[in-house]
Amino acid sequence: MDPKQRNVLALALIAVLVGLAWWQFWPPDEQITQGLDIQGGLSVILTAQETSQTVVTDDVMDRAELIVRNRVDRLGASEASIQRQGSDSILVQLPGISNAEDALAALGTTGQLEIRSVEGVDETGTPIVGDVLMTGEYITDANLSTDPTTGQIEVNVSFNAEGTQLWAEITTARVGQQIAIVLDGTVQSAPVVQEPITGGQTRISGDFTPEEAQQLKTVLETGALPVTLEFSESRVVGPTLGQDSLRQGVLAVAIGLGLVMLYMALYYRAFGVLSWLSLVVFASLFLGLLAVLSGFGWFALSLPGIAGITLTVGLAADSSILMFERFKEEVRLGKTYRSAAKSGTRHAIGTSLDADLVTFVSALVLYTVAIGPVRGFALTLMMGVAIDLTVAILFTRSIIVMLAESVVPKVPGLFGMKGADSDA
Amino acid sequence: MRRHTIDFMGVRWWFLGFSALLMVVSLAAIGIRGLEFGIEFQGGTVVTFTEVSGVGVEEMRAAFEGQGVASPQVQSTEDGGFIVRTTESDPDGATAHYRGVVEQLGLPDDAGDVTTIGPGWGRNITNAALLALTLSIAAILLYTSLRFEYKMAGTAVVALLHDVILTLGIYALVGREVTPNTIAALLTIMGYSLYDTIVVFHRIRENSQRLVKQTFMSMANDSINQVLMRSINTSITSLIPPIAMLLLGGETLKDFAFALVIGLVSGVYSSVGVASPIYAMWKEREPKFQALKKRYARAS
Numbered sequence: 035m036d037p038k039q040r041n042v043l044a045l046a047l048i049a050v051l052v053g054l055a056w057w058q059f060w061p062p063d064e065q066i067t068q069g070l071d072i073q074g075g076l077s078v079i080l081t082a083q084e085t086s087q088t089v090v091t092d093d094v095m096d097r098a099e100l101i102v103r104n105r106v107d108r109l110g111a112s113e114a115s116i117q118r119q120g121s122d123s124i125l126v127q128l129p130g131i132s133n134a135e136d137a138l139a140a141l142g143t144t145g146q147l148e149i150r151s152v153e154g155v156d157e158t159g160t161p162i163v164g165d166v167l168m169t170g171e172y173i174t175d176a177n178l179s180t181d182p183t184t185g186q187i188e189v190n191v192s193f194n195a196e197g198t199q200l201w202a203e204i205t206t207a208r209v210g211q212q213i214a215i216v217l218d219g220t221v222q223s224a225p226v227v228q229e230p231i232t233g234g235q236t237r238i239s240g241d242f243t244p245e246e247a248q249q250l251k252t253v254l255e256t257g258a259l260p261v262t263l264e265f266s267e268s269r270v271v272g273p274t275l276g277q278d279s280l281r282q283g284v285l286a287v288a289i290g291l292g293l294v295m296l297y298m299a300l301y302y303r304a305f306g307v308l309s310w311l312s313l314v315v316f317a318s319l320f321l322g323l324l325a326v327l328s329g330f331g332w333f334a335l336s337l338p339g340i341a342g343i344t345l346t347v348g349l350a351a352d353s354s355i356l357m358f359e360r361f362k363e364e365v366r367l368g369k370t371y372r373s374a375a376k377s378g379t380r381h382a383i384g385t386s387l388d389a390d391l392v393t394f395v396s397a398l399v400l401y402t403v404a405i406g407p408v409r410g411f412a413l414t415l416m417m418g419v420a421i422d423l424t425v426a427i428l429f430t431r432s433i434i435v436m437l438a439e440s441v442v443p444k445v446p447g448l449f450g451m452k453g454a455d456s457d458a
Numbered sequence: 459m460r461r462h463t464i465d466f467m468g469v470r471w472w473f474l475g476f477s478a479l480l481m482v483v484s485l486a487a488i489g490i491r492g493l494e495f496g497i498e499f500q501g502g503t504v505v506t507f508t509e510v511s512g513v514g515v516e517e518m519r520a521a522f523e524g525q526g527v528a529s530p531q532v533q534s535t536e537d538g539g540f541i542v543r544t545t546e547s548d549p550d551g552a553t554a555h556y557r558g559v560v561e562q563l564g565l566p567d568d569a570g571d572v573t574t575i576g577p578g579w580g581r582n583i584t585n586a587a588l589l590a591l592t593l594s595i596a597a598i599l600l601y602t603s604l605r606f607e608y609k610m611a612g613t614a615v616v617a618l619l620h621d622v623i624l625t626l627g628i629y630a631l632v633g634r635e636v637t638p639n640t641i642a643a644l645l646t647i648m649g650y651s652l653y654d655t656i657v658v659f660h661r662i663r664e665n666s667q668r669l670v671k672q673t674f675m676s677m678a679n680d681s682i683n684q685v686l687m688r689s690i691n692t693s694i695t696s697l698i699p700p701i702a703m704l705l706l707g708g709e710t711l712k713d714f715a716f717a718l719v720i721g722l723v724s725g726v727y728s729s730v731g732v733a734s735p736i737y738a739m740w741k742e743r744e745p746k747f748q749a750l751k752k753r754y755a756r757a758s
Contacts, residue, residue: 071571071710074568078549079579081576081578081579081582120582120586123582134553134572135550135553135554135557138549138550138553139550142549142550264576264578265548265549265574265576266575266576266578266579266582267498267573267574267575267576267579268549268552268553268572268573268574268575269571269572269573269574270549270553270556270570270571270572270573271571272567272568272569272570272571273568274508274566274568274569275506275508275568275569275570275571276571278508278509278708279708279710279711282706282707282708282711283703283707283708283711285706286699286702286703286705286706286707286711287699287702289702289706290698290699290700290701290702290703291699293698293702294695294698294699297694297695297698298695301691337708337710337711338639338642338710338714340711341639341703341707341710341711341714341715344699344700344702344703344711345646345696345699345700345718347699348695348696348697348698348699348700349696351692351695351696352653352692352695352696355688355691355692355695356657356688356692359685359687359688359691360688363684384660385656385657385660388605388656388660389652389653389656389657391601392598392601392602392649392652392653392656393646393649393650393653395594395597395598395601395649396594396597396598396645396646396648396649397645397646397649399590399593399594399597399645400590400594400642400645403586403589403590403593404586404587404590404638404641404642405582405583405586406498406583406638407638407639408638408639408641408642411639411642411714412642415646
């Protein structure tokens with residue numbers, strides 16, 4: 035493919051990408067998910083505590099996550115997000131929650147596993163639970179096995195000596211009746227007692243899917259090894275405050291972008307106007323990417339994220355500057371416009387690549403290592419760097435090369451290159 | 459139109475002396491005045507109010523004390539709000555205090571932000587911050603050593619440490635609070651500081667490949683001059699957005715912007731005033747360039 039075709043193709047690709055981006059992100063306030071610090075709500079980091087009997091392992095964190103999920107479900111918070119943070123913490127975000135105190139109180143209680151009697155079922159078929167027959171502390175272990183004849187998955191529970199005794203009494207008295215396994219007040223399973231169990235080893239069978247069986251096993255383990263969760267960070271944001279911050283942030287980005295454009299036009303004339311196009315392409319692709327990631331639930335715009343975006347505006351202008359300067363310099367050294375455009379932009383992209391990679395590495399380290407809101411900053415910074423390079427290589431470079439072959443030689447003054455002309 | 463050549467290298471000892479002075483002052487400020495760390499590092503509560511009309515600092519303090527909060531730190535913000543810091547590290551208690559204050563002062567209850575950090579969490583945050591800084595410097599050293607050479611990598615790291623220490627020194631001097639956002643900004647400053655240095659080093663490397671009839675030092679000076687306009691322009695365009703954030707943004711954005719603005723200015727200076735002279739002096743000790751120096755020192 036000859037270079038001319040390649041440039042046209044690159045520009046066509048960019049046009050398609052920009053079109054797709056607009057289609058994705060418009061209207062931005064609906065397509066881009068807002069973080070908790072902007073839309074308001076409760077954000078809590080809970081950390082599992084090491085105790086003499088519990089070492090925080092992945093398994094423990096599975097249980098902790100289950101407990102937290104269970105409590106969040108009970109709060110009835112839609113759109114809640116629960117994520118692991120680091121090796122021992124869980125980030126819970128409850129957008130738009132009105133009563134932070136209730137939520138905090140519910141999240142702060144210790145996980146409580148109980149075996150209760152069943153007093154019947156309500157109209158939805160959910161068991162109505164009665165007295166507490168025993169608590170989870172007597173359970174020593176829970177594991178899964180498969181019945182060799184039926185192929186059903188079974189959950190096996192073991193009790194300690196005292197628990198075996200208690201369990202024998204309970205099951206002897208309730209043969210043929212349902213009992214309920216209750217975690218934090220929610221019935222997780224309600225098996226029927228088939229026979230008195232005196233040996234402590236108990237098999238719970240049913241039509242479990244592998245996931246259901248795993249979940250029940252984890253529930254029973256919370257009795258054996260309780261996980262204590264403590265608040266590490268809690269943030270309650272009023273929706274008014276969040277929207278104010280967003281407005282200020284968007285204003286800062288817009289004014290920053292406007293002033294950068296103004297400066298570019300004053301200093302680089304027609305090339306400056308070209309850099310406007312680059313910045314618009316950059317901003318479109320950035321918003322498009324944010325909207326796509328929002329759609330998958332992988333991104334929510336936070337205030338630190340806005341700081342990252344603001345910074346990359348400058349970064350994007352830098353790439354254009356490096357190309358313009360290098361191009362002008364090579365023309366000044368006596369190269370033809372055509373070859374100056376080619377080698378100048380190539381050199382400049384090499385420099386941008388080095389500089390961008392270094393920023394990218396810093397952001398990547400921050401994203402991997404840091405905990406809490408600053409990760410949003412690192413994330414947008416990384417995206418900005420990647421988009422900047424894409425725009426520089428596909429868009430800005432192609433346009434400069436095309437202009438250098440057509441318009442620039444006719445009106446170099448328009449591109450701020452009078453001086454170069456008289457030198458040549 | 460011939461461009462002026464500014465003799466940066468001729469005044470390199472002034473630059474280095476000035477930087478040394480900056481370092482001494484910064485380190486002294488950090489050592490004597492100390493850095494003020496935010497609640498994220500030590501546990502406690504920050505309550506932020508926006509646009510509270512008709513409430514004074516004393517009234518706000520009294521309202522918190524009325525809720526049983528011992529010695530709350532109350533600070534008013536430019537947009538007519540307040541930032542209140544307390545030592546409460548239990549979120550239930552902190553939210554209850556907030557609710558009480560809102561009711562007592564008759565404020566709208568959705569205009570606030572209550573952040574509570576548990577007592578053990580600060581250690582995690584601190585460790586993560588130190589790890590991030592160390593890994594970042596190591597990664598930068600590795601990358602620049604592989605991409606360029608170890609002498610460039612070493613001087614680039616000296617320049618970025620210069621920028622980070624200067625930024626922290628100014629934080630200590632003005633008594634601004636260091637938060638996790640500040641640390642994030644510091645990491646970014648390191649990236650930007652390197653950006654300017656890399657632009658100059660790229661040119662020095664290119665020019666050194668066809669170095670004849672000139673000392674390394676004067677070639678380095680030419681290199682700085684050749685990239686000067688682009689360094690100034692990229693710095694201006696990089697600076698405009700953070701300045702907009704500093705002037706127009708809310709507290710979170712100001713937090714980032716303050717460190718970024720200092721770091722960016724320091725970064726462009728240190729690429730010319732610190733990284734380039736140290737690198738050129740280091741290179742001139744190489745036999746090849748010493749020979750050039752002997753022959754052309756006077757001519758340049």
